[in-house]
Amino acid sequence: MKVSYFPGCTLKNKAKDLDLYAYKSAEALGVTLEEIENWQCCGGVFTTARDEVATKLSSVRALKEAFSKEQPLVTVCSACHNVIKQTNHAVQNDKEFSDKVNRYMGEDGGYFGEAEVYHYLEMLRDLVGFDALKEKVVNPLKGKKIAAYYGCLLLRPGSVMKMDDPENPSIMEDFIKALGAQPVVYAKRNECCGGYVSVESPDLAKKSSNQVVQNAKMQGAEMIITACPLCKYNLLKNGADIPVVYFTELLAEALGVKEDTDEQ
Amino acid sequence: MNNKYLREELIRESGVNPKKCMKCGKCSATCPAYDEMEYHPHQFVSMVESGDIQPLLQSESLYKCLSCFACIERCPRGVEPAKLVEAVRLAAIRKQGENRMTANDVAEFLDEDVPQQLIVSAFRKYSK
């Protein structure tokens, strides 16, 4: 299976792990990630303001390319995924916005939100299947107690992201189970780490991040997994004393492709 | 800009209908930035509705919102308060010389581990 892939700026820099392990693991699962040509940064956060057009064009361009290749568009970073899915939704549902976008891009044919967007986790669940994933696991992470950290970007707004129940998600827990480990469920798993406010108000980010880590530890977590480079940064910077790792790293480990990635 | 025009502009830009609010306060109860905010999400809704917008434009609260969308998800009336916070913030920083953050500020928070995502997100939220 071939899919279009939007890595995003952070995955080519500070979050290289998230990207490399995503590639290796996909390969092991029979999926080829075809990187979008000349992709541009998504901007990190979606703005809900309807007259902000230019900031959403990089997403539209990526979506349009995936659609022209008749492939679903897959992202790994929580932020890129959130921006691209919300932009696609805006193109589908806000005619004034989609008219402006299409006039701006000035190409034939236009784009009206036809592409399908999948987060990598959704790809595992809906295109590969967690059962098929389980069969490919060569190195089950037995007994490991792992807390899934969704944060805010993966799930919200629920009516747009449609990834899972935004208040009682299970996709990451099912992922953890498929790898043979034990998911730890805790209340703060879908609360914000503080996000970009860490530059404006470090104390607020510290408070938010601490609540997440403490809550996960209280429920017995030995490790936290995330799909978001900013969540990882905030949790670690604010004193997480258990490992915070990308879910793709865990995946690569379970699939037995982590070492040959590390050698590169 | 007079208040009536600004009010209409914020409503159009955000797509929020403040009249739907039943003043239950759930948005503010769930807001992780509540303690840091002078005006809370439910007040953004009621103050835009009544046209009392100047205090919001000058408030630090604009820069404390995390865009976590918790208030959007949990409002029982689908009012989506964060969209109004966003619209008011843009109205404030779009004015010439009113950027909250400039490239010079990046040096202050930059460390070895800062992900690119943090820098671009902060620029999107604090600078126009």
Ligand code: SF4
């Ligand atoms: S949760 Fe919704 S209905 Fe309740 S106060 Fe907030 S905006 Fe109004």
Ligand code: SF4
């Ligand atoms: S989006 Fe902003 S206003 Fe709404 S709950 Fe989150 S921090 Fe509070």
